[in-house]
Amino acid sequence: MVESLRVLNYGPSIDGRRSSFLDGIATGNHEIIRPLLAWLLPQISMLQKRAYLARFLVDVEIPAELLLGEDMNKLHAQYDALREQFKTTHRHLESLRQIERDPIKVKEQVFELQKERDHLQSKIAKLKCKLQDVEKSDELLEAVEDVKSHKVEKSKLVDTMIEQRQALNLSLGP
Numbered sequence: 001m002v003e004s005l006r007v008l009n010y011g012p013s014i015d016g017r018r019s020s021f022l023d024g025i026a027t028g029n030h031e032i033i034r035p036l037l038a039w040l041l042p043q044i045s046m047l048q049k050r051a052y053l054a055r056f057l058v059d060v061e062i063p064a065e066l067l068l069g070e071d072m073n074k075l076h077a078q079y080d081a082l083r084e085q086f087k088t089t090h091r092h093l094e095s096l097r098q099i100e101r102d103p104i105k106v107k108e109q110v111f112e113l114q115k116e117r118d119h120l121q122s123k124i125a126k127l128k129c130k131l132q133d134v135e136k137s138d139e140l141l142e143a144v145e146d147v148k149s150h151k152v153e154k155s156k157l158v159d160t161m162i163e164q165r166q167a168l169n170l171s172l173g174p
Helices: 002-007 015-027 030-057 070-099 103-131 137-172
Strands: none
Touching (some): 002 030
16 A cells, blocks of 8 residues: 555655554544545546556566566566556657547538538539630630649649658758
8 A cells, every 4th residue: 555655646655654644544533534535535536647657667676686687687677678668658658648538629620621622512513603604614624624633633743852852952952
């Protein structure tokens, strides 16, 4: 119990009064239980996370004489490397959780995009009505589509050229 509270960074020092602290918990002493609960309950979600992480991040104490062996030293180094990998993976997971979107905002964005789509569809319908009276409207539409595709292709080529110039500048150095 005391070790768990130490891992959770319980504020008041328990080390000097360890036996009286454990006796107080066992007997339900209000002077021990109330401050503990007052510290624990407001931050329960953060402490749950800390307890989860502690299982993987608390350093396993190995006597120095055991670490003198080559095999044990390699295992301990592998253990440290795996702990670091866990830290990195957990940080990445937490950053992904921060990015998680609010469903209400997503619904609002979907609604705005639907409104924009409806507006564009009505605009297209109006333009088609205007084009019905124009001679060779099909040829005109094909020409417009060709111009649009050429503009998109040109834009992609310009972007590629910029990226290649930047890569060239980086490879040449200062």
